[in-house]
Amino acid sequence: MSTRPNPRQVHIETFGCQMNEYDSELVRTLLKREGYVFTEDRECADVILMNTCAIRENAHAKVYTHLSDLKALKKTRPLVVGVLGCMAQNLKEELTVKEPLVDVLAGPDAYRRLPMLIDDAIRAQEQGLGSKGLAVDLSEYETYDDVTPERTGGVNAWIAVMRGCDNFCSFCVVPYTRGRERSRDPQGILDEARRIADQGFKQITLLGQNVNSYRSGDWDFARLISAVADVPGIERVRFTSPHPKDFPRSLLEAVVSHPRICKHIHLPVQSGNDRILGMMNRTYTRAEYLALVDEIRRMDSDIVLTTDIIAGFCSESDAEFADTYRLLETVRYHSAFVFLYSERKHTIAARKFPDDVPAEVKSQRVTALVELQRRISTERNREYLGRTLPVLVEGDAKKSHLQGMGKTDGNITVIWDKSTLPSQPGQTLSLSIYDASASTLYARPV
Numbered sequence: 001m002s003t004r005p006n007p008r009q010v011h012i013e014t015f016g017c018q019m020n021e022y023d024s025e026l027v028r029t030l031l032k033r034e035g036y037v038f039t040e041d042r043e044c045a046d047v048i049l050m051n052t053c054a055i056r057e058n059a060h061a062k063v064y065t066h067l068s069d070l071k072a073l074k075k076t077r078p079l080v081v082g083v084l085g086c087m088a089q090n091l092k093e094e095l096t097v098k099e100p101l102v103d104v105l106a107g108p109d110a111y112r113r114l115p116m117l118i119d120d121a122i123r124a125q126e127q128g129l130g131s132k133g134l135a136v137d138l139s140e141y142e143t144y145d146d147v148t149p150e151r152t153g154g155v156n157a158w159i160a161v162m163r164g165c166d167n168f169c170s171f172c173v174v175p176y177t178r179g180r181e182r183s184r185d186p187q188g189i190l191d192e193a194r195r196i197a198d199q200g201f202k203q204i205t206l207l208g209q210n211v212n213s214y215r216s217g218d219w220d221f222a223r224l225i226s227a228v229a230d231v232p233g234i235e236r237v238r239f240t241s242p243h244p245k246d247f248p249r250s251l252l253e254a255v256v257s258h259p260r261i262c263k264h265i266h267l268p269v270q271s272g273n274d275r276i277l278g279m280m281n282r283t284y285t286r287a288e289y290l291a292l293v294d295e296i297r298r299m300d301s302d303i304v305l306t307t308d309i310i311a312g313f314c315s316e317s318d319a320e321f322a323d324t325y326r327l328l329e330t331v332r333y334h335s336a337f338v339f340l341y342s343e344r345k346h347t348i349a350a351r352k353f354p355d356d357v358p359a360e361v362k363s364q365r366v367t368a369l370v371e372l373q374r375r376i377s378t379e380r381n382r383e384y385l386g387r388t389l390p391v392l393v394e395g396d397a398k399k400s401h402l403q404g405m406g407k408t409d410g411n412i413t414v415i416w417d418k419s420t421l422p423s424q425p426g427q428t429l430s431l432s433i434y435d436a437s438a439s440t441l442y443a444r445p446v
């Protein structure tokens with residue numbers, strides 16, 4: 001770790017998925033090694049970095065709003081503004097040409113060059129030059145295997161086990177912004193898991209854009225997750241985000257039988273209609289997906305299944321949308337993230353299919369799915385009434401510090417009154433469920 005006589009203060013803001021949260025931790029480590037210090041206060045920062053997401057329209061819009069907020073700040077004092085992550089990769093032309101505010105752009109495979117880019121930008125500003133630093137090359141090899149991300153504490157630690165994606169779902173920008181799939185060496189991952197356990201974390205979440213396609217030599221994802229779950233001190237292991245095509249029997253058996261692998265599978269379906277699934281390039285049919293759900297539930301009927309859905313994909317008819325609606329009724333997920341289709345630049349769908357479902361129809365479909373899922377989630381959660389569940393304490397509830405908050409093995413939020421049960425993050429409590437809403441279980445001591 002190098003020190004500087006007058007260290008520059010960096011403020012980083014993170015948008016989008018857990019992989020971006022993880023990457024921000026990597027960036028912290030890489031910049032601290034070069035003598036930068038971090039501040040939570042953007043008002044006193046010399047460098048403001050935005051780690052961005054290009055997957056959804058709203059994350060994209062938020063970044064532009066934050067950029068315009070910085071204009072006033074930048075007029076008052078020297079300030080280096082950097083855009084990192086998927087937007088830097090996907091919108092490099094737009095951001096370099098149209099955003100004079102942005103000094104540094106770095107894609108997800110270029111973070112090792114970030115200290116140099118920021119140094120150069122600071123020097124250029126001191127000399128009154130307006131040059132921009134740009135690093136957006138994609139790598140076939142970069143896994144940051146040797147960089148231990150700086151974790152800010154808590155109960156859960158993320159480990160990125162693979163990066164990139166080869167699936168090319170037609171709506172998705174990730175293969176263009178994060179490049180081809182590459183998996184980390186398993187021994188490096190296990191060393192990291194042991195260090196995480198030594199630091200007192202109780203839960204590890206294995207991360208990857210397509211996490212269950214992990215492969216390194218003769219290690220597949222089933223072997224990797226079982227080995228991580230065997231690390232002493234780790235009580236729970238989760239994983240996200242998987243693709244339904246990569247669930248061999250060995251992985252299902254590992255999830256179902258290993259006591260420390262959480263009984264929760266996120267199984268993004270995206271659509272319940274075969275024509276739309278084909279256009280999305282999801283590589284499974286409705287029947288194949290439902291067969292996988294049946295197989296999982298035959299192995300463990302209590303497992304929590306969740307999903308992602310896109311409503312209003314190109315040319316989706318009312319009847320095709322109804323297939324998705326019925327699929328939700330059939331599977332009865334515990335929860336579902338429903339998104340309105342928004343065209344992303346450079347994707348296959350943007351090039352091949354007109355985005356022709358009217359905005360109000362898309363919104364109606366999202367509303368219908370959200371209402372249906374809310375009803376199903378409430379019914380599902382009410383199945384826990386009267387049961388006693390182990391709950392890993394995460395901290396205080398968002399709405400009140402008088403309530404504790406934790407998660408079940410199936411990743412369902414549980415709230416309790418701390419006056420009846422004082423609790424510390426990292427503890428596992430046995431709690432009796434007495435009430436339930438669509439998103440929360442309410443518990444008391446047994």
Ligand code: SF4
Pocket residue numbers: 165166167168169172173174175209210243
């Ligand atoms: S599997 Fe599909 S949706 Fe997921 S990251 Fe890859 S291309 Fe995107």
